[in-house]
Amino acid sequence: MKKTAITTKILIAMGLGLICGSLINTFAAEIDFIQTYFVNGLFHIIGAAFVNALKMLVVPLVTFSLICGVCGIGDIKILGRVGFKAFGLYLFTTALAISVALTIAIIIAPGADFESAATAIEFTPKAAPPLTDVFINIIPSNPINAFAEGNMLQIIFFVIVFAIALLISGEIGKPIIDLATRLNEVMMHVVTIVMNFAPIGVFFLMAKTFAEQGLGLILPMISYFAVVVICLLLHGLGTLSLLLKIFARLSPIIFLGKMRSAHIFAFSTASSNATIPVTLQVVEQRLGVNNSTAAFTIPLGATINMDGTAIMQGVATIFIANVYGIDLGLVEYITVIGMAILASIGTAGVPGVGLIMLAMVFNQVGLPVEGIGLILGVDRLLDMIRTTVNITGDAVVTCIVARGENTLDDAIFADPNAGVITDITHPE
Numbered sequence: 051m052k053k054t055a056i057t058t059k060i061l062i063a064m065g066l067g068l069i070c071g072s073l074i075n076t077f078a079a080e081i082d083f084i085q086t087y088f089v090n091g092l093f094h095i096i097g098a099a100f101v102n103a104l105k106m107l108v109v110p111l112v113t114f115s116l117i118c119g120v121c122g123i124g125d126i127k128i129l130g131r132v133g134f135k136a137f138g139l140y141l142f143t144t145a146l147a148i149s150v151a152l153t154i155a156i157i158i159a160p161g162a163d164f165e166s167a168a169t170a171i172e173f174t175p176k177a178a179p180p181l182t183d184v185f186i187n188i189i190p191s192n193p194i195n196a197f198a199e200g201n202m203l204q205i206i207f208f209v210i211v212f213a214i215a216l217l218i219s220g221e222i223g224k225p226i227i228d229l230a231t232r233l234n235e236v237m238m239h240v241v242t243i244v245m246n247f248a249p250i251g252v253f254f255l256m257a258k259t260f261a262e263q264g265l266g267l268i269l270p271m272i273s274y275f276a277v278v279v280i281c282l283l284l285h286g287l288g289t290l291s292l293l294l295k296i297f298a299r300l301s302p303i304i305f306l307g308k309m310r311s312a313h314i315f316a317f318s319t320a321s322s323n324a325t326i327p328v329t330l331q332v333v334e335q336r337l338g339v340n341n342s343t344a345a346f347t348i349p350l351g352a353t354i355n356m357d358g359t360a361i362m363q364g365v366a367t368i369f370i371a372n373v374y375g376i377d378l379g380l381v382e383y384i385t386v387i388g389m390a391i392l393a394s395i396g397t398a399g400v401p402g403v404g405l406i407m408l409a410m411v412f413n414q415v416g417l418p419v420e421g422i423g424l425i426l427g428v429d430r431l432l433d434m435i436r437t438t439v440n441i442t443g444d445a446v447v448t449c450i451v452a453r454g455e456n457t458l459d460d461a462i463f464a465d466p467n468a469g470v471i472t473d474i475t476h477p478e
Contacts, residue, residue, distance in 0.1 A: 063252045063256075071258065089262065096254040097255040100252075100255065101321070104328075108202075114231075114237055115341060118227075126214060135450075137350070137354070143357050147360045147361050148386065160365065160368065162372045190207065203354075277365050277369075278432050300449055306442075307466075308337055308463075313442070320433040329441050329445065337462070343452045352444060362432060363389075363390045363411050366408055386411055386415060
């Protein structure tokens with residue numbers, strides 16, 4: 051009897067969690083026992099533990115995989131070329147994303163007829179780091195501290211320098227490279243083990259989210275919510291698919307089908323960083339991208355590629371401007387695009403941090419920051435969707451770069467069963 055693929059199990063668990071959470075939100079929101087022992091008890095503990103298990107994998111997996119990737123390239127010039135291509139493409143897709151969002155938001159004009167005591171809503175954002183500090187802090191003053199805190203940009207920088215040093219060291223570095231290769235293989239098996247518990251974790255994550263948020267919160271903000279979702283879908287299914295077809299010469303339908311498991315993880319965790327292990331596994335084993343490319347572009351993308359967040363910032367800017375009756379001109383729109391691109395570099399891949407960067411954008415174009423309070427209610431649900439778009443962009447750019455570097459295996463990409471995980475002991 052053929053075993054059920056883990057992705058199917060996760061999809062079922064996600065649906066059940068959504069239903070369970072929505073029912074609790076509708077019928078048991080005021081029952082203290084349910085809220086204390088289930089929503090904030092069982093659901094919270096298991097869901098948070100699962101997310102921690104994913105985060106546990108990120109630093110060691112990125113470290114060993116990136117060492118293997120850099121040493122697999124073997125040529126520093128090629129490494130620089132891959133990095134330049136990936137960085138440029140990530141900024142390009144972010145610019146496209148926010149341009150699409152601004153265009154659609156201007157046409158639909160969400161918030162034009164919004165009725166609310168907007169001035170009574172308060173929101174105090176954390177201070178966004180200056181862009182100069184973002185660039186300076188890419189270089190870690192203490193690598194151990196960077197690894198301990200999971201600072202991805204600093205980890206990527208240090209590991210690349212370390213891997214280059216291994217290449218330069220010649221024979222001395224070979225044993226360490228071999229060890230990193232073995233450890234990377236072991237870490238991929240650890241990913242497989244954690245993924246086998248994913249249906250349980252995803253169920254409780256979804257149940258808690260919808261038990262707390264509920265679908266009812268969307269109704270008062272339906273215009274904003276709908277425009278953001280439309281823009282996210284248009285970019286994820288349209289713009290990125292078009293780029294994939296033109297530059298990587300790959301089928302978007304096959305690509306989206308194979309990305310399903312990574313999409314589910316991104317949606318349920320709302321964290322690009324927590325999804326790195328799954329995205330890496332999908333891109334390498336399901337899409338056929340060589341580790342030498344994927345190990346570099348996926349962690350980098352999770353750190354600087356924020357297409358979904360840029361879309362939210364664009365629509366939110368138009369929405370708040372309409373709510374407060376503030377007219378924005380061409381200069382302000384160009385400023386929003388520029389700020390969103392720059393902010394994406396300093397936006398960590400963790401839930402909710404996009405609001406901090408949104409406050410920076412609002413300050414730059416003269417919009418009231420307290421207006422962010424209006425969109426807080428639906429931001430968690432939108433965060434789940436835009437994270438899915440973010441990791442889709444990571445994978446698309448990785449495939450495009452891999453095609454340019456001839457590190458993409460078309461046979462694996464075309465094989466529907468390549469990389470399918472069914473159980474702990476037999477990953478296909």
